[in-house]
Amino acid sequence: GAVVSQHPSRVICKSGTSVKIECRSLDFQATTMFWYRQFPKKSLMLMATSNEGSKATYEQGVEKDKFLINHASLTLSTLTVTSAHPEDSSFYICSVNPPGTGGEAFFGQGTRLTVV
Amino acid sequence: GENVEQHPSTLSVQEGDSAVIKCTYSDSASNYFPWYKQELGKGPQLIIDIRSNVGEKKDQRIAVTLNKTAKHFSLHITETQPEDSAVYFCAASMNDYKLSFGAGTTVTVRA
Numbered sequence: 599g600a601v602v603s604q605h606p607s608r609v610i611c612k613s614g615t616s617v618k619i620e621c622r623s624l625d626f627q628a629t630t631m632f633w634y635r636q637f638p639k640k641s642l643m644l645m646a647t648s649n650e651g652s653k654a655t656y657e658q659g660v661e662k663d664k665f666l667i668n669h670a671s672l673t674l675s676t677l678t679v680t681s682a683h684p685e686d687s688s689f690y691i692c693s694v695n696p697p698g699t700g701g702e703a704f705f706g707q708g709t710r711l712t713v714v
Numbered sequence: 715g716e717n718v719e720q721h722p723s724t725l726s727v728q729e730g731d732s733a734v735i736k737c738t739y740s741d742s743a744s745n746y747f748p749w750y751k752q753e754l755g756k757g758p759q760l761i762i763d764i765r766s767n768v769g770e771k772k773d774q775r776i777a778v779t780l781n782k783t784a785k786h787f788s789l790h791i792t793e794t795q796p797e798d799s800a801v802y803f804c805a806a807s808m809n810d811y812k813l814s815f816g817a818g819t820t821v822t823v824r825a
Binding site: 602604630632634639640641642643644647691693695700701702703704705706707708710 | 740748750755756757758759760763765803807809811812813814815816817818
């Protein structure tokens with residue numbers, strides 16, 4: 599399957615600071631990537647669709663100014679959690695869909711964010 | 715939007731027995747139904763998927779069935795092993811590739 603690299607795997611930050619999470623598609627070019635959020639022992643919730651060369655599309659209820667998404671190249675999307683608060687602590691996961699697979703999604707290893 | 719429900723939330727089975735997880739979906743336009751296995755602290759891994767033009771698919775000890783009329787699909791794991799212990803998620807998507815996930819099932823295989 600496709601290789602998706604997410605970095606960092608864990609990060610602890612202070613309230614009020616910003617944190618950037620990277621998602622890289624290592625073996626194919628991805629015009630679209632997806633960002634999900636997962637609370638402990640809960641399901642994955644789609645946050646936004648990252649579109650290469652254009653603005654991200656956010657799901658209802660997700661603050662676009664809070665969760666900045668940049669898809670600057672065909673292999674890299676970044677999610678920046680701005681002015682982080684403890685309630686932003688969560689597991690953030692990206693996914694990509696390789697071309698020709700008809701929707702098959704491959705996920706990164708996830709980033710555990712803890713805001714203290 | 716799509717709503718996916720998954721049952722049971724926890725499942726404990728004896729090693730060697732079968733495990734069955736069931737999901738229902740609400741939007742008849744959904745046409746792709748993957749199943750993911752997630753281990754603690756890791757991203758989900760695709761274990762099997764099925765599309766709306768197929769009723770059943772099998773891969774070694776894992777099988778998935780789909781009933782489009784009833785809008786439900788199920789995961790079957792036979793001859794369970796301790797390494798099958800994990801959280802399993804069903805999901806559904808349409809042509810936009812956005813995945814709607816079920817709530818997850820924590821499977822514990824007792825040795």
